[in-house]
Amino acid sequence: MAPDRDEVAALVEPIVGDAGLDVDDVSVRRGPGSGETSITVVVDGEGGVGLDALTDLTRAVTARFDEQSWAQEYALEVMSRGVDSPLVLxxxxxxxxxxxxxxxxxxxxxxxxxxxxxxxxxxxxxxxxxxxxxxxxxxxxxxxxxxxxxxxxxxxxxxxxxxxxxxxxxxx
Incomplete structure (x- = not known):
């Protein structure tokens, strides 16, 4: 069974916070039938977010996800806010x-x-x-x-x- 947005957010927020960053958004999209679940985590930081930080976060989040019962089939994307992201907070x-x-x-x-x-x-x-x-x-x-x-x-x-x-x- 695929996770919901709140479950994913609860798993990633401590990891992202430990890296000195903020979780800006989390989305979970389920594939048709028993297909793959796509999980996107958008992060932000005071000085921006570099590629090395995104790589490290992806590894840490993947390790945490792989401990979960739902981790058979998922695609993870960890990304920074884009320049066209709305200013909300x-x-x-x-x-x-x-x-x-x-x-x-x-x-x-x-x-x-x-x-x-x-x-x-x-x-x-x-x-x-x-x-x-x-x-x-x-x-x-x-x-x-x-x-x-x-x-x-x-x-x-x-x-x-x-x-x-x-x-x-x-x-x-």
Missing amino acids: PRHWRRNRGRKAELVVRDADGNEETFTGRIGNLDDETVSIVVNHKGRLGIREVALADVDSAVVTVEFGEPSPAEMKLATGAQP
């Missing part, structure tokens, strides 16, 4: 400070606005977003509860030094 915002993101924000009347800005300081309820309006920089405070979606955008050039100073809390 406060740690996602904090770990992406200084990066550009596209946000969809909803106001109290239900109106939706999409804008791009550089992620700045974060507190318990708000994130500061450095916005550039035709060359004029400003900081927009956004309540996390008002964010419908947010994702880091890929930048090909160097960010403006003035934007980076505002995003990291220093005055330009």
Whole structure:
């Protein structure tokens, strides 16, 4: 019998935590009939997650899974959050400070606005977003509860030094 998501999460969280990382997501998909179960574990860390760490985690999780009664047929994938992963938890915002993101924000009347800005300081309820309006920089405070979606955008050039100073809390 294949494991459920909660069982898998309970097995991997201590292993991932011991590596100084966080479990960001766990998914379990069962194959048709008595086929293979696909298990995906997504991890995240303060300084990102390197390939060596992913390899070590895969070995440790596989060893733990192989002790389980359901371990006859499964495929395991341990991966880091992708650049297109949504910013949902406060740690996602904090770990992406200084990066550009596209946000969809909803106001109290239900109106939706999409804008791009550089992620700045974060507190318990708000994130500061450095916005550039035709060359004029400003900081927009956004309540996390008002964010419908947010994702880091890929930048090909160097960010403006003035934007980076505002995003990291220093005055330009």
